[in-house]
Amino acid sequence: MRDIHTSAITDAVKKLCMEANYALEPDMLRAFDRALVTERSAAGRQVLEILKDNAQLAVSKKIPYCQDTGFVVCFVELGQDVHVTGGLLVDAINEGVRQGYTEGYLRASIVRSPFDRVNTGDNTPAVIHLDLVEGATLKIQIMAKGGGCENRSKYKMLTPAEGIDGVKAWILECIKTAGPDACPPLIAGVGVGGTFEQAARLSKKALFRELGTPNPDAVVDALEREVLDRANRLGIGPQGYGGDTTAFGVHILTYPCHITSLPVAVTIECHAHRHKEAVL
Amino acid sequence: MRIGTRRRCYDASTIGAGQPVMVTPGADGIKEIVPPLTDADIESLKAGDRVRITGVLYTARDAAHGRLLPLIDAGKTLPIDVRGQIIYYTGPSPARPGEVVGSIGPTTGSRMDKFTPKLLELGLKGTMGKGHRSEHVKQAMMRHKAVYFGAIGGAGAVLSRFVTKVEIVAYEDLGTEAIRRIEVEKFPAIVVNDCHGGDLYQEGMAEYGR
Numbered sequence: 001m002r003d004i005h006t007s008a009i010t011d012a013v014k015k016l017c018m019e020a021n022y023a024l025e026p027d028m029l030r031a032f033d034r035a036l037v038t039e040r041s042a043a044g045r046q047v048l049e050i051l052k053d054n055a056q057l058a059v060s061k062k063i064p065y066c067q068d069t070g071f072v073v074c075f076v077e078l079g080q081d082v083h084v085t086g087g088l089l090v091d092a093i094n095e096g097v098r099q100g101y102t103e104g105y106l107r108a109s110i111v112r113s114p115f116d117r118v119n120t121g122d123n124t125p126a127v128i129h130l131d132l133v134e135g136a137t138l139k140i141q142i143m144a145k146g147g148g149c150e151n152r153s154k155y156k157m158l159t160p161a162e163g164i165d166g167v168k169a170w171i172l173e174c175i176k177t178a179g180p181d182a183c184p185p186l187i188a189g190v191g192v193g194g195t196f197e198q199a200a201r202l203s204k205k206a207l208f209r210e211l212g213t214p215n216p217d218a219v220v221d222a223l224e225r226e227v228l229d230r231a232n233r234l235g236i237g238p239q240g241y242g243g244d245t246t247a248f249g250v251h252i253l254t255y256p257c258h259i260t261s262l263p264v265a266v267t268i269e270c271h272a273h274r275h276k277e278a279v280l
Numbered sequence: 281m282r283i284g285t286r287r288r289c290y291d292a293s294t295i296g297a298g299q300p301v302m303v304t305p306g307a308d309g310i311k312e313i314v315p316p317l318t319d320a321d322i323e324s325l326k327a328g329d330r331v332r333i334t335g336v337l338y339t340a341r342d343a344a345h346g347r348l349l350p351l352i353d354a355g356k357t358l359p360i361d362v363r364g365q366i367i368y369y370t371g372p373s374p375a376r377p378g379e380v381v382g383s384i385g386p387t388t389g390s391r392m393d394k395f396t397p398k399l400l401e402l403g404l405k406g407t408m409g410k411g412h413r414s415e416h417v418k419q420a421m422m423r424h425k426a427v428y429f430g431a432i433g434g435a436g437a438v439l440s441r442f443v444t445k446v447e448i449v450a451y452e453d454l455g456t457e458a459i460r461r462i463e464v465e466k467f468p469a470i471v472v473n474d475c476h477g478g479d480l481y482q483e484g485m486a487e488y489g490r
Contacts, residue, residue, distance in 0.1 A: 041488055043470070050435050058383075058437040067373045067383035067436040067456075105382055107373040107456050117343070119455050148388045148411070148433065180481050181388050181411030183433035235489030239410065239432055241470065242484020272434040 002136040003085045006092035012278045013096025016142045018104035020274040021064040024055045027211040035245040044243030066272040069106040070144030072097045072126035079135035098122040141277040149270040152178035158262040174266040175231045180240020183270035185248045191265040194255035199265035202253040211249045224250045300324035316364025317405040319425040327478030332466040337368045343457040345395040359450035363403035371456035381446045383436030386410045393417050400424040428473040442467040
């Protein structure tokens with residue numbers, strides 16, 4: 001058994017929240033550079049250049065890359081040989097979010113109830129997904145998930161007969177309907193299989209894979225490549241001003257499913273793809 | 281000539297109809313815009329035009345629009361005079377000490393579709409955000425002579441550099457969603473929907489789709 005104190009968890013989450021909002025990960029910066037080579041649209045290239053400047057300015061001035069500093073979605077892998085001391089894990093994470101957002105000049109975007117819509121003032125609570133895993137470490141992945149693109153995320157229960165072609169068509173439809181509203185170039189996180197909620201959860205988790213890396217499953221990798229290619233033929237382009245770079249990636253995670261079902265959830269992510277992780 | 285100097289000379293009543301005055305072509309082909317705008321200014325703008333806005337913008341998004349609508353319906357005076365003005369759909373992040381504003385990029389315009397036609401009826405000449413507007417709003421923009429500008433979504437850090445002053449003018453309790461009067465200097469944007477039915481998103485997709 002290894003003890004991890006909640007204060008270490010709070011400190012880690014605080015740091016992750018701030019860094020995620022100021023500094024895009026290198027995989028995103030590489031994606032901008034790759035797109036600048038292939039993009040035919042002058043307006044599209046200009047948008048990509050401005051986004052690169054934006055990333056640089058955000059880091060140097062410690063000002064958020066996007067004013068929508070997101071809903072904190074947190075995936076925790078808790079080693080089952082870890083003993084969390086000093087309080088509750090969930091409270092420690094939310095305290096980290098609170099400190100990170102208030103001390104980091106990040107926007108408070110969460111309302112306490114979907115109906116009365118009073119802002120909580122410190123961007124808490126986070127959405128927390130917990131997995132119990134082997135080992136004695138605690139892995140925390142956080143994503144600052146923007147609202148504009150999240151609003152374009154969708155779910156559909158396909159029939160098994162619709163098969164892989166149905167899955168491709170649905171992901172493309174989601175990217176197309178998200179279009180300029182969701183700040184393209186987009187990334188589609190896709191969960192296929194499981195149940196209603198499992199597919200949705202996987203669609204978020206899928207976004208943590210490094211952009212530009214292949215899917216370890218050859219069949220799924222081919223599917224991702226085909227859908228990405230077709231998405232980039234839609235013509236939507238950076239910001240929807242027309243162009244070849246509508247999406248940077250399609251990331252799919254799968255899970256076994258029921259004989260009656262083919263659930264497909266698509267989380268739409270914008271180019272402000274802010275994700276960081278820490279291992280304690 | 282500094283655009284700010286000319287702004288002080290603006291008097292809507294003396295501006296002749298038919299000639300754009302507060303929209304002028306820059307040497308690099310980018311149009312310089314100084315609100316408040318007239319119908320003639322609006323008519324001179326076409327979807328796809330790149331623009332730089334200098335002067336005043338008002339920020340308002342979901343919650344502020346939710347408060348303005350009942351006032352309009354009741355025939356009451358709004359906390360801002362929207363005639364000739366541009367509303368920027370944004371909720372900035374907090375400013376660090378010594379900074380004018382935090383990150384200040386656009387939010388999705390379609391969430392304001394329900395409210396926009398009534399504001400256009402009152403003389404609002406422009407809205408700025410990102411993403412599609414409804415057919416209803418596009419029709420209202422043609423009817424009332426107004427445009428929808430696109431600012432680059434997710435470029436809030438860069439866009440903050442064009443903001444020179446920020447003050448809250450209404451609904452401070454809404455935090456980031458309060459109505460702010462902001463002053464901008466050469467704020468970059470693009471005309472997405474003009475008052476002639478032009479739509480940059482449709483045109484762009486038609487040109488590059490394959």
